[in-house]
Structures are given as structure tokens and as C-alpha cells.
Amino acid sequence: MRGNAEAHELIAPGSLDAALDLLADEPGEWTPIAGGTELMVAHAAGGLNAKRLMSLWGIPALRFIETTPGNIVIGACTTFRDLRDNGAVADDLHLLAKAASWIGSIANQSRATVGGNLVNGSPAADSSPALLVYDAEIELASVRGKRRVPYTEFHTGYKRTVLEKDELVYAIHLPRRFARHRQYLRKVGTRRAMAISKVALAANALIEDGSVREIRLAAASLAAFPARLYRAEDAVCGGAVSPEVIQAARRALLAEVVPIDDIRSTADYRKCVAANLLEEFLVSLKTEGPQ
Amino acid sequence: MNAGWPAIEFVVNGETRNVHVPPMKRLLDVLREDLHLTGSKEGCGEGECGSCSVRMNGELVNSCLVPVLQAQGACIQTVEGLACDGELHPLQQAFLHCGGAQCGICTPGMLMAAAQLLANNPRPTVAEIREGLAGNLCRCTGFKRIFDSVLSAAAQTEIPMASETHAR
Numbered sequence: 001m002r003g004n005a006e007a008h009e010l011i012a013p014g015s016l017d018a019a020l021d022l023l024a025d026e027p028g029e030w031t032p033i034a035g036g037t038e039l040m041v042a043h044a045a046g047g048l049n050a051k052r053l054m055s056l057w058g059i060p061a062l063r064f065i066e067t068t069p070g071n072i073v074i075g076a077c078t079t080f081r082d083l084r085d086n087g088a089v090a091d092d093l094h095l096l097a098k099a100a101s102w103i104g105s106i107a108n109q110s111r112a113t114v115g116g117n118l119v120n121g122s123p124a125a126d127s128s129p130a131l132l133v134y135d136a137e138i139e140l141a142s143v144r145g146k147r148r149v150p151y152t153e154f155h156t157g158y159k160r161t162v163l164e165k166d167e168l169v170y171a172i173h174l175p176r177r178f179a180r181h182r183q184y185l186r187k188v189g190t191r192r193a194m195a196i197s198k199v200a201l202a203a204n205a206l207i208e209d210g211s212v213r214e215i216r217l218a219a220a221s222l223a224a225f226p227a228r229l230y231r232a233e234d235a236v237c238g239g240a241v242s243p244e245v246i247q248a249a250r251r252a253l254l255a256e257v258v259p260i261d262d263i264r265s266t267a268d269y270r271k272c273v274a275a276n277l278l279e280e281f282l283v284s285l286k287t288e289g290p291q
Numbered sequence: 292m293n294a295g296w297p298a299i300e301f302v303v304n305g306e307t308r309n310v311h312v313p314p315m316k317r318l319l320d321v322l323r324e325d326l327h328l329t330g331s332k333e334g335c336g337e338g339e340c341g342s343c344s345v346r347m348n349g350e351l352v353n354s355c356l357v358p359v360l361q362a363q364g365a366c367i368q369t370v371e372g373l374a375c376d377g378e379l380h381p382l383q384q385a386f387l388h389c390g391g392a393q394c395g396i397c398t399p400g401m402l403m404a405a406a407q408l409l410a411n412n413p414r415p416t417v418a419e420i421r422e423g424l425a426g427n428l429c430r431c432t433g434f435k436r437i438f439d440s441v442l443s444a445a446a447q448t449e450i451p452m453a454s455e456t457h458a459r
């Protein structure tokens with residue numbers, strides 16, 4: 001059943017402060033809507049439960065990319081189009097730029113926001129694996145002030161986050177320290193455009209003297225929410241990448257993931273593909289030799 | 292029309308328009324029902340097919356996913372705004388010439404996606420055309436004639452992008 005526009009209130013507070021005041025005055029009453037590419041789809045199907053919505057679209061204080069020598073800070077309402085167009089993101093966070101280019105279509109990317117992608121909390125969210133391997137921190141704002149949480153602690157369960165009722169996602173902080181890392185991102189879906197992933201794996205690794213000094217692995221669609229693969233990382237970190245290490249890493253990955261069976265794929269397929277993606281990344285480290 | 296709703300104002304194809312509609316009403320429905328601009332089509336209603344594509348502030352959007360309040364103050368171009376002084380836009384001429392339209396349902400969206408692409412990239416490769424139109428589905432043409440149409444429009448030396456007057 002098609003949703004009825006008259007059944008929903010929508011207002012535009014116009015500024016970040018006004019939006020936060022509204023959330024503080026009536027906690028739980030107002031649902032933010034940014035690009036609407038999740039909420040309007042729910043609305044189309046008559047499944048939008050929120051009765052009172054406030055628009056974050058067009059609030060300049062939430063749509064920015066700020067670059068300092070050490071960090072890139074991305075406002076919550078930055079669109080995936082903005083991310084694709086930004087030189088600093090392309091240079092220093094190219095996995096994020098790549099993920100942005102995969103989100104839906106051009107029309108989707110010009111509306112879909114990175115904050116909406118995170119708060120929606122889909123296990124398959126395309127920006128998540130890249131943000132996880134880049135050590136992102138999420139900055140939340142409320143009238144009580146701002147606080148930062150590591151992205152690894154942001155999701156607490158299926159479509160659940162640490163966001164309090166009076167809080168908005170304000171920005172995402174990313175350190176610029178991965179230029180020397182080997183980087184990898186691959187999404188496996190039904191079609192290149194417009195397809196939600198069956199599995200996605202992001203990775204980066206710092207190789208020194210033929211050894212893996214640092215490694216971060218993160219996956220989408222392998223658990224209730226996007227997450228790092230710490231056991232597989234431990235299986236690789238500290239030594240050279242040998243065939244034995246690759247096998248151990250595959251086993252570690254298979255032991256720690258809990259993928260779902262759903263309309264897009266089966267758990268077994270997801271596991272198999274994820275292990276293959278990991279192997280592809282590790283083999284690329286081995287064959288390229290020490291830097 | 293319900294005068295009880297606050298006014299929402301935006302520019303469509305160069306003309307300032309005012310509507311009094313529920314703010315959650317989809318831009319697509321406002322264009323079609325309130326402004327009688329029925330060129331933009333509804334295929335899926337959920338962002339998957341692109342037949343409702345319009346340009347808003349120089350970006351391509353699916354108008355089925357835009358609550359009209361978020362179009363407040365925006366410059367919008369629909370397929371009706373492509374032709375200029377009774378002359379079809381070069382893209383429209385190319386679609387006619389190359390057989391880029393059959394039933395026509397996807398065509399307005401294809402034209403807007405193609406106009407968006409050419410505004411940013413006047414000489415796209417086939418791969419770039421495929422990417423630019425990847426969010427627009429067509430069940431008739433098999434896509435090749437659409438890509439040919441865009442290539443042919445782009446190959447013309449001068450592309451008077453009517454869109455440029457409304458974009459950015």
C-alpha cells in the first residue's frame with residue numbers, strides 16, 4: 001500500500017542548532033530525514049512509521065568536507081556524489097571514494113548521505129567497510145554537546161546504534177595516515193550498479209621489511225552489522241604472508257563471521273566468497289613483495 | 292489544491308512556481324498532478340528505475356524519492372524544459388534519429404540522465420555513458436540504441452545545453 005503524504009508531518013528546521021533543539025524538546029518524537037533514499041522508499045511502500053519528520057537536507061553545517069594536515073572530517077549530510085568529487089578523499093581515502101561510486105546510481109549518489117548510510121545501519125552498507133579500515137570516528141551532536149565514538153563501537157546490533165534519542169550524527173573523522181598502506185575493496189553483488197552487496201571486503205595493510213606491520217580487515221553482510229575481522233587480522237599480523245598464513249587467515253575468517261541467509265544470497269555462499277576475497281588481498285601483498 | 296498547506300516555492304524549467312501541498316508529497320507527484328508536467332514518469336516509485344529522473348540544482352535526482360519540501364528554493368529541470376523555442380534538444384533529436392525511444396516510458400528519465408552526463412562530460416566514452424545511465428532501466432530498446440543516441444548527440448560539435456541555464 002502506497003504511503004499517504006498527508007499522514008506525515010515534515011518540517012525544515014533550517015539549522016543544526018534548531019534541529020538539535022527540536023530533538024531535545026521532544027525526544028523520540030522527530031525522525032531526521034537527510035537524502036530520503038531509505039525513508040522515502042519505506043514511505044512508498046506505506047511502511048514509514050515515523051509520523052513527524054525533520055529535514056536535514058540543505059543545512060550547510062552538516063554538509064562539508066574539511067581537510068587538515070592530519071585529518072579529513074566529513075559532515076553527516078555529505079552525499080556520495082560529494083565524496084566522489086573531492087580530491088582529498090580520492091587521494092587519501094580512495095576506498096571510500098570507490099565505495100561511493102558504487103552506491104546505487106548517479107541519481108542516488110546525489111541524494112544519499114553518508115550519515116544516512118550509517119544510521120540506517122544495514123549490514124550491507126557500502127560505506128561501512130571502508131570507514132572501518134580507515135579507523136573512522138563518528139561525532140555525535142546534541143544540545144548537551146558533542147561526543148566522539150570509534151566507528152567500531154557505533155553499531156550495537158542489527159540496525160541498532162549508540163545514537164541517543166536527542167542526538168544526530170554530526171560528522172565522521174578520518175585520520176590521513178594510510179598513504180603507505182596497501183589498500184583493497186571489493187563488492188560482490190548481482191550487478192555493478194544499483195545492487196546491494198552480497199559480500200564486501202575492505203582491507204589495508206602496512207608492509208615493512210616483508211612483514212605485515214599493520215592490517216585491518218572489515219566486511220559487510222557477514223554479520224548483523226558491518227564489522228572488523230579481528231581474528232583474521234591476528235592470523236596475518238606480524239609476519240610474512242605465506243601460503244600457511246593465508247590458510248590460517250581463511251580459517252580465522254570462517255570461524256568469526258556469522259552471515260545471514262536472505263533474498264540476496266546464502267550464508268554459505270557469503271562465507272566462501274569472503275574467504276576468497278581475503279585470499280585475493282593477501283596474495284596481492286605477497287606477490288608485490290616488500291615496499 | 293489545499294490552501295491549508297504552507298507555500299513551497301521553486302523554479303521549474305526557468306519559471307517560479309508556488310505549490311500548497313503536503314510537504315511529504317513526492318516531487319514527482321507535485322510535478323505531475325499539481326503542475327501538470329506529466330513528462331516525468333513513475334516506474335517503480337522506489338529509486339530503482341530512473342523514469343522519474345529530473346535535474347535539481349544541477350544534480351540528477353529521482354523525483355519519486357524527494358519530499359517536495361526538500362525542493363524548496365531549488366532550480367528544477369524536467370524533460371519539458373529540454374526543448375528550446377520549439378526546437379528539440381540535440382539529445383531528443385538524437386533519440387528520434389537513432390531509435391533511442393520505443394514505448395517511451397523510460398525516455399524522459401533517460402534524457403535527463405543523459406543531459407546530466409553531457410553537462411559534466413560533453414564527450415563521454417561508451418563506458419561513461421553506461422555508468423551515467425546505469426540507474427535508468429529500459430525494457431524495450433536493449434539499451435544499445437540509447438547509448439548510440441547519446442554518443443550521437445555528444446558527437447555534434449556544439450551542444451547547446453538548455454539545461455545550463457537552470458543548472459548550478
Ligand SMILES: Cc1cc2nc3c(=O)[nH]c(=O)nc-3n(C[C@H](O)[C@H](O)[C@H](O)COP(=O)(O)OP(=O)(O)OC[C@H]3O[C@@H](n4cnc5c(N)ncnc54)[C@H](O)[C@@H]3O)c2cc1C
Pocket residue numbers: 031032033034035036037038039040041056076077102103104105108111112113114115116117118119120124125126127167168169170194195196197337338339
Ligand atoms: C535504488 C537504491 C539503491 C541503493 N543502493 C545502495 C547501495 O548500493 N549501497 C548502499 O550502501 N546503500 C544503497 N542504498 C541505500 C541508501 O541510498 C543509503 O543507505 C543512503 O546512504 C541513505 O542516506 P539518506 O540520506 O538518503 O538516508 P535517509 O533516508 O534520509 O535516512 C536514513 C536513516 O538515517 C537517519 N539519519 C539520516 N541522517 C542522519 C543524521 N545526520 N543523524 C541521525 N540520523 C540520521 C534517518 O532518520 C533514517 O533512519 C540504495 C537506495 C536506493 C533507493
Ligand code: FES
Pocket residue numbers: 332333334335336337338339340341342343344353354355356
Ligand atoms: S519511479 Fe522513481 S526511480 Fe523508479
Ligand code: FES
Pocket residue numbers: 391392393394395396397398428429430431432
Ligand atoms: S523505450 Fe520502453 S522502457 Fe525504454
